[in-house]
Amino acid sequence: MRKTIIAGNWKMYKTIKEAIELSNGIKRELFKLDNPGIDIVLCPAFTALSEVAEVVAESDIMLGAQDLYWQDEGAFTGEVSAKMLKDAGCTFVIIGHSERRQFFGETNESVNKKIKAALANALTPIVCVGETLKQREARETFKVLEDHVRNGLDGLNKEDLLKIVIAYEPVWAIGTGKTATPEQAQEAHKYIRELLGKLYGKEAAAQVRIQYGGSVKPENISALMRQPDIDGALVGGASLQVASFAEIVKKAAEVIK
Numbered sequence: 658m659r660k661t662i663i664a665g666n667w668k669m670y671k672t673i674k675e676a677i678e679l680s681n682g683i684k685r686e687l688f689k690l691d692n693p694g695i696d697i698v699l700c701p702a703f704t705a706l707s708e709v710a711e712v713v714a715e716s717d718i719m720l721g722a723q724d725l726y727w728q729d730e731g732a733f734t735g736e737v738s739a740k741m742l743k744d745a746g747c748t749f750v751i752i753g754h755s756e757r758r759q760f761f762g763e764t765n766e767s768v769n770k771k772i773k774a775a776l777a778n779a780l781t782p783i784v785c786v787g788e789t790l791k792q793r794e795a796r797e798t799f800k801v802l803e804d805h806v807r808n809g810l811d812g813l814n815k816e817d818l819l820k821i822v823i824a825y826e827p828v829w830a831i832g833t834g835k836t837a838t839p840e841q842a843q844e845a846h847k848y849i850r851e852l853l854g855k856l857y858g859k860e861a862a863a864q865v866r867i868q869y870g871g872s873v874k875p876e877n878i879s880a881l882m883r884q885p886d887i888d889g890a891l892v893g894g895a896s897l898q899v900a901s902f903a904e905i906v907k908k909a910a911e912v913i914k
């Protein structure tokens with residue numbers, strides 16, 4: 658059984674004070690749900706990690722970062738290591754988000770190094786993969802997914818695979834209000850799982866959690882969650898408000914119960 662996982666990617670939003678307020682609000686709302694059987698992960702900006710860690714300390718909510726650098730320490734101005742993220746209270750880290758690929762030169766090679774660094778430091782990587790609109794229109798979706806998965810996970814063994822989460826995030830659906838239809842998302846998730854099956858064996862592939870990301874909202878989470886290969890969501894915009902994030906978790910809980 659794959660445990661549902663819903664993560665909030667706060668991107669470059671929220672001051673420390675706002676992050677404390679948001680995480681406190683989410684904690685209060687989720688407490689009312691009385692353990693919905695879902696892994697909940699909040700991913701604030703680096704500056705708010707320690708404070709949000711304190712807020713969620715006595716709850717089931719887990720903390721994630723949005724990126725890391727693969728060296729443990731050194732003269733790498735501006736970077737943050739896996740070791741530092743652990744120290745700040747993280748157990749998860751988003752790797753290879755399309756915004757990092759698009760704006761900050763992230764490649765499959767850097768994604769691969771980051772995944773290995775995260776695993777070496779007992780952080781669970783949430784590895785983002787997904788095609789742009791241009792690639793989808795050119796019917797290259799599967800080709801792109803294969804490239805991201807094969808090269809991003811290069812050198813990982815089966816045990817490593819079981820420690821990661823994959824997020825399928827079609828770039829054209831991120832922050833655009835345009836969600837992939839549940840069928841489109843399922844098709845991509847199924848493709849990723851089959852590819853993992855070829856690379857690591859069916860049994861291992863069946864255990865890997867694959868989240869969907871891209872304009873997930875309270876209005877579309879239920880239909881997405883009903884798809885057999887969708888194991889949760891990576892939520893951007895709708896994770897910035899207590900009500901919408903809590904509603905997404907609540908609706909997901911209703912589908913899986």
Ligand code: PGA
Binds near residue numbers: 666831833873891
């Ligand atoms: P969105 O972002 O929900 O705002 O589309 C998702 C993501 O980038 O992870």
